[in-house]
Amino acid sequence: MTVAPSRSLRSSAELIRAEEPVLAHNYHPLPVVVARAEGAWVEDVEGRRYLDMLAGYSALNFGHRHPALIEAAHRQLDQLTLTSRAFHNDRLAGFAESLAALTGLDMVLPMNTGAEAVESAVKVARKWAYDVKGVPADRATIVVAADNFHGRTTTIVSFSTDESARAGFGPFTPGFRVVPYNDLAALETAIDETTAAVLIEPIQGEAGVVIPDDGYLRGVREVTRRTGCLFIADEIQSGLGRTGRTLAVEHEDVVPDVVLLGKALGGGIVPVSAVVARREVLQVLRPGEHGSTFGGNPLAAAVGSAVVELLETGEFQRRAEEAGVVLRDGLTALVGKGVRSFRARGLWAGVDIDPAIGTGREISESLMREGILVKDTHGSTIRLAPPLTITNEDLTMALGTLEQILRKGA
CATH class of the missing domain: 3.40.640.10 (Type I PLP-dependent aspartate aminotransferase-like (Major domain))
Structure with missing residues (x-):
């Protein structure tokens, strides 16, 4: 990502605390405050970078700021x-x-x-x-x-x-x-x-x-x-x-x-x-x-x-299909190693984590600390839906990070 570092006058922790009394509590977001983004990457107010593996629940299929x-x-x-x-x-x-x-x-x-x-x-x-x-x-x-x-x-x-x-x-x-x-x-x-x-x-x-x-x-x-x-x-x-x-x-x-x-x-x-x-x-x-x-x-x-x-052009459909093979292969390798099962089509997957390792929320928080953003759904299931512009290298890195977290436990 080539954007300039963020220059927020308030830290992530301060901004999260500031939301508490003034925002309705209809969401339970991960404790990351995004300030800038480009492509498949986002940056928080302190300048930490994260790979976005959720893409706004598919609202960002073409990446941030295409x-x-x-x-x-x-x-x-x-x-x-x-x-x-x-x-x-x-x-x-x-x-x-x-x-x-x-x-x-x-x-x-x-x-x-x-x-x-x-x-x-x-x-x-x-x-x-x-x-x-x-x-x-x-x-x-x-x-x-x-x-x-x-x-x-x-x-x-x-x-x-x-x-x-x-x-x-x-x-x-x-x-x-x-x-x-x-x-x-x-x-x-x-x-x-x-x-x-x-x-x-x-x-x-x-x-x-x-x-x-x-x-x-x-x-x-x-x-x-x-x-x-x-x-x-x-x-x-x-x-x-x-x-x-x-x-x-x-x-x-x-x-x-x-x-x-x-x-x-x-x-x-x-x-x-x-x-x-x-x-x-x-x-x-x-x-x-x-x-x-x-x-x-x-x-x-x-x-x-x-x-x-x-x-x-068909470019993005082809990209989702091709990168989807990388996603499926990576998840297949994790079955029995912390992943109980998964369902995937294109660049979209629901991954069922062994509950003994952690809830979906706990896995999401652990990934966040390692610079990967995903979101849990029910129980111990997490969703992966990266931008269709994600590179194979970044996708492989994200799967490798998930493997490390599963190995040591959330």
Whole structure:
């Protein structure tokens, strides 16, 4: 990393203590205060460097401050940043056209955050069920998978099975049926004439990078098509190059009716999300039925367009696939040596650590002290999702550091 050393007037410890009385305690971050970043590396306020193996939960697929994305943002900042959707802007049409083409779909509903995209898809699916499928008013249902993570808004936690996300936030929104993930028979049983859509993650990220059996996604596509409901794929974490394909559903040559994108779509610069769908689905929306002041703003559209341009080359998808071999080989060598099991696709892995060695949090803290940043999920599982720009050398170094920590114990 070539950026100049940080010059914070306060130390990491001072800044962490300063957050305590003024920030809501809805996160439990690792005790590192990042001040600067470039590529796959970040630097704290004291100038210590860390390899980022989380990449903002896939929001930083292209690394910190990718030159093409920074240039696009700077250029747009000098022109126009916001009009609201009360007016047209000169960047939005190009962004929507290129994103639809990238995904093989027709129309785009631009939003800001991933949770907004999911909420928007729920509304669109219900409207489609009433207007197109003929479901009686207020009877539409959506089938979802257990152990899902689609965000933390009130409606979304209504169909979460994670009690830490649900407890204390009821009453919950009705209209959802939860079935086991990776179980086609249970999925089909849950579908009836009221079903508007099936909403699933092609790979469950928060659950620990859970990859379904081969054929599951094709089965979901076949069942939804045969029963006359929509297939909504939440690709907010799994999409845009992370798994070695533009979309994770491409591993099974599946085209859903609706794809949800976010995180990496904003290049780690601005929040950008989108519902991308077949024309028949998104055409159910009429003016006044849904909206967002910032959704589709010119700055977001400029950065999103630059992201699409990067992905159109296929370079990042190939890089994730090639580096993913290094990741899988390194983790395979650790099985039985502190790693109980792992699941990986492209540059994304959920690693189950032997609980006798430490919790996921303890392993994450130990790695942090050695200059590697990861994040735990449930129990003794950690997630690895480095920027797609990471070098093989840095990836091998990170795996070697994990091996050392496992050998001596967290």
